[in-house]
Amino acid sequence: MKDKIFVVRDAVSLFLKKQARSKYILAFLFQSSRILASFEVSPLALECVKLLDGNHSLGQIARMKKITQKNLLRLIHYLESENLIEERWERTKEELRYSRQLNFFASFEEREIKRENFQKKIEDARVVVLGAGGIGTWLIESLVRSGVGQITVIDPDVIALSNLSRQTFFTEKDIGKAKVEIVKKHAAAINSMVKIKPVQRLIVSPRDLRPFVKNATLVINCSDYPDVSVTNDIVSRACFTYGIPHILCGGYAGHLSFVGQTVIPHQSSCWRCYVEGGIYERGLNGFTHMAITRSSVEGGTLAAIASMTANIHALEALKVITGYAEPAMLNAKAEWDFLSLSLTKITVSKNKYCSLCGENAQKRRIRK
Numbered sequence: 001m002k003d004k005i006f007v008v009r010d011a012v013s014l015f016l017k018k019q020a021r022s023k024y025i026l027a028f029l030f031q032s033s034r035i036l037a038s039f040e041v042s043p044l045a046l047e048c049v050k051l052l053d054g055n056h057s058l059g060q061i062a063r064m065k066k067i068t069q070k071n072l073l074r075l076i077h078y079l080e081s082e083n084l085i086e087e088r089w090e091r092t093k094e095e096l097r098y099s100r101q102l103n104f105f106a107s108f109e110e111r112e113i114k115r116e117n118f119q120k121k122i123e124d125a126r127v128v129v130l131g132a133g134g135i136g137t138w139l140i141e142s143l144v145r146s147g148v149g150q151i152t153v154i155d156p157d158v159i160a161l162s163n164l165s166r167q168t169f170f171t172e173k174d175i176g177k178a179k180v181e182i183v184k185k186h187a188a189a190i191n192s193m194v195k196i197k198p199v200q201r202l203i204v205s206p207r208d209l210r211p212f213v214k215n216a217t218l219v220i221n222c223s224d225y226p227d228v229s230v231t232n233d234i235v236s237r238a239c240f241t242y243g244i245p246h247i248l249c250g251g252y253a254g255h256l257s258f259v260g261q262t263v264i265p266h267q268s269s270c271w272r273c274y275v276e277g278g279i280y281e282r283g284l285n286g287f288t289h290m291a292i293t294r295s296s297v298e299g300g301t302l303a304a305i306a307s308m309t310a311n312i313h314a315l316e317a318l319k320v321i322t323g324y325a326e327p328a329m330l331n332a333k334a335e336w337d338f339l340s341l342s343l344t345k346i347t348v349s350k351n352k353y354c355s356l357c358g359e360n361a362q363k364r365r366i367r368k
């Protein structure tokens, strides 16, 4: 025990307040949750805590501060049980790569679920991303850096000069090349542990998509061709066939961006609950959406807006994959106004008459 080295957790900050009779109140602030834990300590205990810097073993601290092993261990066990300190360990190369990410997950550790378990789930995940454009490329880059084990990237396009102002991965040298191949090349340079499966293909029906999503952990729609409502429909129907969680990324237009639903089949509301509920455009009740492909009209945007919109969804993806927190976009859609930086969230309730997830739809599937 005396050779062990303990360190105050990275995400914990310490504050001190002097009390009467040479006592101190020592406060530990968890940076990620803003939770504060405080207790009274003696000057000797305070001196010992200061040496929990990752450089001193317990034996050294006991000798330096002339504190008995028993009293030092009592202090260490208390701080450890409160999740304020942890034993320092030698990190492997992969743990060094993900060290900040592991520290992030440390805030969500429970007795049975350690930070390594969250990381393992990411490495075991098989994610399918439909569309490698303004949303897809930024989202894929985040997932690659996080270490998602396998990412199937589906997109029919080649890189154009106009893509470079808002899509990551692509350079001037890549113009005219298949997007999915260039994503694979640059992703490998960032994180060789991630397997990218490029699929250069236009998906026009759930039938086209089913073979790719069958064994997926998560499917993410980042495609708006011919229209995002069409691709959301395709992704939702393909995913419901196998009960696969899916994220329906929104898009952006000028200073507005749209944050789409995170769907866990048969637990949360789905895309059709939203469409058939007529929730968003109340003034259009009784209308049905008519998809038009407008190849000559392109909504104005910036790389900054595309990347932020994409990364909200990337964060949702990590929540679905690891379960470290409940996805924020379950049963919800949101609109983000970048002029004022305000977010308006609306509830999308599960509709029991929904044609995709409602009771009758489920019975139809069972009969089949």
Ligand SMILES: [Zn+2]
Pocket: 269, 270, 271, 272, 273, 274, 350, 351, 354, 355, 356, 357, 358
């Ligand atoms: Zn539904």
